[in-house]
Amino acid sequence: MKIHQLRNATIIVEIGFNRILIDPMLSPKNALPPLRVFGARQRNPLVELPGSAATALESVTHCLITHCQKGHFDHLDRVAKKWLRDRQIPVISTPHDACHLSQRGLNVQPLPERHEQPSPFLGGQIRTVRCTHGRGLIGRLMEHGVGYLIEAPGEPSLYLSGDTVLTPLVREFVAHHRPQVCVVPAGGARFDMGGDIIMGIDEVIEFTRLAPGTVVANHLEALSHCPVTRSALALAAREAGVESRLHVPIDGEELRLPVSDNEQKQCSLPECAI
Template sequence: MRIIQLRNATIVIHSGPHHILVDPMLATKDALPALRLFDGKRLRNPTVELPQSAGAVLDEVTHCLITHCQKGHFDHLDRAGARWLRERQVPVICTPHDSEHLRQLGLNVLPLADGHAQPQPFLGGAIRTVRCRHGRGLVGAAMEHGVGYFIELPGEPSLYLSGDTVLTDDVRAFVRAHQPQVCVVPAGGARFDLGGEIIMGVDEVIELTRIAQGTVVANHMEAISHCPVTREQLREAASRDGVRVVAPADGETVTVLGDRDALRA
């Protein structure tokens, strides 16, 4: 299995003939609104361009997975991403909750069945959804929580895409019970002007890495203005704690061969 980090939460998973795009934010730098208004910067998003290799990577895409896309979550599906999917009519796998919204965008929608935790057929293997908690308290109550996905494909490491979530008891229990060989998790510590983190930050990623026996790949960093955690900060924290986290740069490929076994290219 190869995982190509494009930008933020946008990745492409390569498995045999299948090339699965996840949460496409394809806008050019500064094309989208700021997400922090009172920090004195008001940086527009995304804060960086897609890597130069993005066009060639996207040309190979055969399917798309959306973890969440409503209530203004343009960092997981923006207008450019929707237009790209619509023009190519790429099959888009999503939850029933998001299906009508995506159909209204003119996308080729293949919704999963209702119900969490039940495996469903997916590209010759199986997929199931895992509940997310996109923040806590009042901020969390206003968020679109979406789902993570647990994917098992023939001859490939099992893969948990956590979606946008803080580290909850549900996530801890799921990882302990299923021990995915690969976990892809958000690590940017995103927060708005008010309230706490709405995705995992350094401490929660390190805690999850202690729970997980497989490879932990961290993304959702250095691309959106409300995500303060950098890759270098995460690597330094992991080194201090004696754990290993893979934090690929935009455009970088991670090849996963097995538990705790990842090669970066």
């Protein structure tokens, strides 16, 4: 398995012959509106896509969307919709998002409305788990979406958490399914009111302690409402003693993950993960 970090939550996961694009935000720098009203009103995204993005995107065979309504352009923007529509890439989503995506001309393949129940996917299986995209009043205004657990023959199990804070449900899901690789949002995003709407440093460190295998942190340094930096997260991981299992890739970086429990035991993660 390979995970190619493009920008923010947009990654490409290589599983066998398949290349799965996750939550594509493909707009150029500053093409999207600010996400905060007060203070510095920076337009988004803050950075361009890496130079490797164009070539990597040409290999995409499928797309997964965790959530896309209520203005969540950082997980599916207008440029990405056109890109997917022009190529008629199969787009896997929840039934909740399927109608929204179909109305925009995308080639949607919705999953059954059964959280945590497996469905066939690329020779293996996939299941969803609910996200909590913020608590309290701000949480009631958000589109919460789902995370995905992908299990494919000969590959490590992969949990894509989606945009969520660390909840009892997420804890229980990880404890029960014990995914070998997890991708979590780490930017500590927040608006002008309310608390964090995704994990920040403390919750990512806690999640890494709970998870049995490798954790990949993204959703960093690309949006104006995400204050966590890669350097701050890496420092916290070292201080917590989890730096060997928590990877913080830069945009454009490609991670190669172990393909089995035996390989994971035989190699040092810092050496074999890149």
